[in-house]
Amino acid sequence: MFTHRQRLTIKKSLARSAIALVLSTGLTGCATVPVPESALTFEQRDLSPQEVSEVLKSPPRSAGAKSAQYSAIPADGLALPQAGQKTPLGVVVSSDLEAAFEAYFHGRGEAALTRLAQDFDSNPDPRARWQNSLLRAQTLIMMGRAALAEEELERTSHLERAIFGSDLNALALRGEAKLWLDDYDGAFADFAHVVAALGTWELPIQYLSFPANRDVLYYATTAKLRAFTGIAGCYLFKEDYKRALAWASEAERLFNNAHFVTTHPLYGMGDQVYADSYYGRAMNLVFLASATLATTRNEKNSETLFNTAGEFFSAINFSVGHVTVGALKARILNQLGQTESALNAAKTALSLASDAKLPDYVWRIGVMTGVTLFDESRMDEAEGFLRQAQNAVDQVSGNLSSDRSRLRFGIGKDDIIHHLAQIDIQKKRWDLLFSDLEKARARAFIDLLADQALSQNRESALVAQIRDLESQILAYRLIVMAPGGADADTLAALDALAGQRQQKLDLLTKRDPEVADLITVRSVTLESVQTRLKPGEVMAYAIPGRPEDAVRFLLITPRTAFAKTLSLSYRELDDLLDRFSKAFGVSGSQRGISQVNTQVPLSSSSRQKSILNELRRVFPPDWWGAEELLYIVPSSGLYFVPWSLLETSYPVITLPTGGWVTREHAARAPSSASAVIVGDPEFGGELTQLPGAREEAIAVARLYDADTLLGADASEGKLRRAVGEGAGVLHLATHGVFDHDVPLNSAVMLSNGTDAESLTAEALFENPLPARLVVLSGCETGLGKAIAGDDLIGLTRSFFLGGANTILS
Structure with missing residues (x-):
């Protein structure tokens, strides 16, 4: 149910990452549950x-609820649904569905989706199509595509209601x-419904005769176990341990009852125990x-339960499960202040995760343990x-992460x-x-650009x-995370692919750094930066901090x-910048001096003077030690300081x-034209x-003795033809739009000849406009979004990729 690519604070993200594929592959504890012959309806x-x-x-539990004797792990082993079988839900398994179950169970997500698509198109059976849709959603969750799984579950719900009258x-x-x-x-809310x-x-554990309507109660039991375990996990991550204990205890009773019935010599009637039931x-035992x-607060009280969970994981040869046990144990022991016990559990989990080549687990466990030792001054x-x-x-x-919510995924990484x-x-x-600062910044940037198309003209084949x-590599990592997947051949293949990727990256770095x-994390040395600085020049590299940090x-000189x-x-800085924004008519959510509201007079009002004086006191010119030039590498609110x-x-x-x-x-931005000037596009x-954009463009063009693209001529096509292989100066006097939620949708507004047309940051990453100096003269064009790890995403970074030395906005 939960994947290891979730994005919480470090102590919570560890717990989630540790249960990754396990619950995404199914919470059912009764793969084939016989049920009594009676009609059941559920009011939603x-x-x-x-x-x-x-x-x-x-x-909820009735007064007459019963508990079966403990159901041990069956000695007969486990199975997957086979072609020709009819499941307890009444689904006749096709060859495609069998192949999809097998691929899903072994972590081959794309193969599972392919066979499911073939089966859905060719199988008219409503129940088979419902099972197909449900398995497709589970597969998407396993692959870290939960948003797509939610979309698929709309179809699942429709099909399920047509069969069962509910969509539990x-x-x-x-x-x-x-x-x-x-x-x-x-x-x-979903679990509660x-x-x-x-x-x-709940599922009965005693029967007078062999049940006939197994499908309905198997359906209900599956939904109940999934919901109970989900609620237990939810409370665990919210650190409401008493409620987590209550729901997990009841879920274990229900799981045991279901396994008891399934393996009963009379009631089970030879039913198979499918692998996903474990x-x-x-x-839930974890x-x-x-x-x-x-x-x-007593490790002995939980040890038997942890060991039993490990036995179930061993029964399906699921190495990730053992990492899960160690990771969650370490997390709780950390919270209890039992550092040495937590350290031992973390080391065991780290060793297992490293051996199985599971870097997502390694970094989360490593951060949790490192932070605990840091707090104890064990540096x-x-x-x-x-x-x-x-x-x-x-x-x-x-691209080596399947996390699709990249701005939030950086939370744990920032630790x-x-x-x-x-x-x-x-x-x-x-x-x-x-080096550490550069790597953190690089990680944040490539996370945001994963799956983003890059320049068509710059090493596209490589x-x-x-x-x-x-x-x-991602496909093999899913296989490694699946039961039995961490075998020697698979791990060797993963190593070989990683080696090939590194060779290609080394070549790309040599050709176009x-x-x-945009693809890999790398950094230059401090010495190489110092070599480029001239006397009197200083680089001020902001060190990321929490709001309360100075x-x-x-x-660097x-x-x-x-x-x-x-x-x-940093909190005081944000407050100061908010007051600056209000004094100068700048939107608080989109701060930047280029967005000054023209309706707020830029006169020497006492309020504006006071704010400017305060900014100058906070950032005194002589504080930096610069005499000729100051380079600022900002962090957080420092991106929005009006340095000019x-x-x-x-x-x-x-x-x-x-x-x-x-x-x-x-070398990257040759100049085929001295200047390209755009102004006042026709917006229809x-x-x-x-206001003033046309006059500005004409005046600038006179300075460079250049032609202008005005009105209907200010189109993307004519702009690209004018820039050609590169321009010395690119001046854009037009509106800009900054998208705070999706920074790559930020755009410079041009014309299609009659109406407005946007040139987005995303399009510029894919097909840059190379120019040494870019001037963005318009509202919001210079804005960007400071993302986790401290990089700024917006139009400016897109033009930097095109080869700009300097961007004015």
Whole structure:
């Protein structure tokens, strides 16, 4: 139900990552459950938020509920549905559906989806189509595509209602998808609707005769087990351990009853136990063990439950399950302050994860352990775990991560740089601090650009080869995570693919380092940056911090490097910038000096003067030690400081990375025209014409003795023809639109000849406009979004990719 690619704070993200494929492959504990012959109907109705809360208080249980004797792991082994069989749900298994189950169980997601598509198109049986849709949603969750799974479950729900008169299983599985997407409220609501519909009903464990309507009660039992286990996991991650214990305890009773009936010599009647029936029970046992440990604070009380979970995982040869046990145990022991026990559990889990080549698990466990040791001032040990985490997280960045919510995925990753930076500063290792800062920034950038098409004209064939290798690596990682997948041949194949990818990346870095930076994490050395700085030039590299942390910089000169702290926190900086925004009529959510509201007079009002004076006090010109030039590599709110208003005697240039000064920009942006000037595109009434844009463009054109693209001529096609292979200056006097939610949708507004036409940041990444100097003269054009890991995504970075040395906005 939960995948290892979820995005919470480090202590919660670890727990989620540890249960990755396990629950995504199914929570059913009764793969073939015989049921009594009786009619069952389940009333579904919408619940208010108050009713949802009431349902979730405690698991419903009737006064006459019974518990079967403990059902041990069957000695006969497990099976997958076979072609020609009729499942207890009444589904006749086709050859395509059999192949899909087999591919799904062994982590071959794309193969499963292919066979499911073939089966859905060729199989008219309504029940088979419903099972197909449900398995497709489970497969998408396994592959880290929970948003697509939610879309598929709309179809599942429609098919399910037509057969059973309800959609309890689709609803329960949708709860799992929402948990993957960090939507706790949505997940709780879906689970609560299932629980409310089923009430105190549960699978009987005694029968007077062999049941005939197995499909209905198997259907109900599956939904109930899925919902109960989901609620237990949800409460565990929210650290409400008492409720997690209550729901997990009841789920284990129901799982045991279901396995008892399934394997009963009379009631089971030779039924097979399908492999997926062990996933849910094993995972619920891990939840139960974790909640027991958290509430009793006694490791012995939970050890039997952890061991039993491990036995179920071993029965299906699921190595990730054993990583799960160690990781969740370490997480709870950390919270209880039992550091040494937690450290032992984490080391065991890390060893298993490393051996199985599961970098997602390695970095989360490593960060959790490193942060705990850091808090206890065990810096050398903490650094070891944090650097292990940093190396692992580099392997799951960009296209090697299936996380589709990249702005949030950086939360746990930020803990790496936050703590490593403090260790580097404490030990005064400025070269390592610079490297760590560059790597964190690079990770954030390539995460956002994963799956993004890049320049068509810059090593496109080599990039395509790298993308193909990354797809193969991801496919093999899913196989490794599946039961029995971590065999020697598979691990060797994964190593070989990683080696081939690295060779291609080395070649790409040699040919076009900027395109390489969009795909892989790399950094230049501090010494190489210092070599490029001239006397009197300083680079101020912002050190990321939490809101309450003081703003700090790594100050770099040609000969020295050291950390220096300003007299305000990041929270205080945000407050100051908000007040600046209000004084100058700038939207708080889209701060930037280029978006000053023309209706707010830029006169020397006392309020504006006061804010500017305060900014100048916070950032005094002599604080930096620069005499000729100051490079700023910003972080968080520092991106939105109006540096040009600070009245320095030297220029201030903001850079996307510290290593930017080492690049040979001139070689990438040859100039076939001295200047290309665009102004006042024809919007056809869709947008207000930008006042003064035409006059500005004409005036600038006179300075460069250049032609202008005005009105209907200011189209993308004519602009690209004018720029050609590169321009010395590209001046755009037009509207810009900044999309705060999806920064790559930010756009420069041009014309299609009659109406407005957008040239987006995404399009510029794919097909850049090379120019040495780019001037963006219009509202919002200079804005961007500071993302986790401290990079700015917007129009400016897109033009930097095109080869710009400098961007004015």
